[in-house]
Amino acid sequence: MADRREDVDWSRLFHAEGPASDTPRRLAALLGDDAKAFVDGYTHLWSTLRREGKAWPATAPTALLVAELLDDPLLGPDDPSLPDAMLAYLYVVGVAADLGEGAAEVRARVEDRAGELRAWTDAHLSADADGRARMWQDGTGLGELVLDQAALACFDLVPALLRRVLPHLASERARRSTCAAAAVGSLARHPSAAAQRPVLQDRLTSMARAAESSYDLATILIAIGHLGGDTRPWLTDPHAGVRGCAALAPGLTGDDTAERVRLGPAGSPRAFGDSFGDMAPPLQFQFRPYQDLLTPEGFLRVDEAGRLTPGGAAS
Known part of the structure; x- marks a missing residue:
């Protein structure tokens, strides 16, 4: 997990609570034995998705970490329900990524305004909380396009996520295999899984x-x-x-x-x-x-x- 966290420039990403530079540290707590830090990390995990079940820029790299957590023996050795929760997270990522044939149109819009999106993201990351709130109402539509870009990043990641989830359909724990089925139900809607x-x-x-x-x-x-x-x-x-x-x-x-x-x-x-x-x-x-x-x-x-x-x- 550590190597994957270091592969991502988290300073260029944000989630529901603001810049995502804290995300790797807080997710690492899911593998530790500090109860308070674990609760904080678990709560933080869900902040990387919008309440409506949509993606933030930090969602795709977080989802990849979660897929790796599924098979990590350090994840909740005394609580077998934690991998189930990770599968539930991946189900929601699959929902956020369900662009279908519309992915090509989203990709074209994102590529057409790539420079503007970078500038908007830079401004968002450097603003305070009040400034970030105002940016969502700036009338440019760039904020929503940044979120479309985040959904597209999840869409591109889905085939890899599906590969990590499929083995869990065979879990001996009924609830684990059921959560895996839910995740497969959203992830396998991707065109590549036809x-x-x-x-x-x-x-x-x-x-x-x-x-x-x-x-x-x-x-x-x-x-x-x-x-x-x-x-x-x-x-x-x-x-x-x-x-x-x-x-x-x-x-x-x-x-x-x-x-x-x-x-x-x-x-x-x-x-x-x-x-x-x-x-x-x-x-x-x-x-x-x-x-x-x-x-x-x-x-x-x-x-x-x-x-x-x-x-x-x-x-």
Whole structure:
């Protein structure tokens, strides 16, 4: 991990809290035994993503470090859930990177204004907190383009991240393999993974059939839907939460049964969440766009738009 941290010029990057020069030190604390520093490092990790699940300039290099942390024996030797959290982070990075065929257009805009973007970033890094806040309202649109550039950096990194995540589908820990399935569901939407998708759909479908908890099953079903797989066999599952997640698959647009199933969660999002008992709703519902569905109107908006993809909520 240390070598990778040194390969990045963190002084040229920023995250939600400001310049990212502190990011390598704070992430290194995830491998240490200082409890206070660990909590700070873990909290800081999530600051490298925008609250809306979008990328900051520091997100892509951070994601690469997180992918390496997955296999580091020093990561939470007494807490096996920590690699699960790293996989959840990579799921969100996959969502932020889900540019699809639009990546070429973003790349052209970024390259066309490369000099302006460098100047804006330099000014942002040298400004104080108030100055940085004003820059987002400067009317140039450069701030948002810098964030598009950050998403593009994540997009370019996705194939490497997917390679690091795939082995964790075979984890003996059910929750680990489920978190890996969620991450694969967003990362494998990358155009470079098109040829892999049929095999991954089959792999995730086998995992869904073997899942022993409604939480794991529902999480995997959302991932199957992301990759264009068939979730219709679970539209009649006895568990309401499982049925609701199966019905969200974009491939079920226009399916009468799926539309009827979605009316259940739309009528009572709380009941949908409560159906998972002591567990929170599936991993994807902790982040946007799925987080937005946990409202009375949320599931109905899926009906109206006919689709919900990890890269953006139904409009």
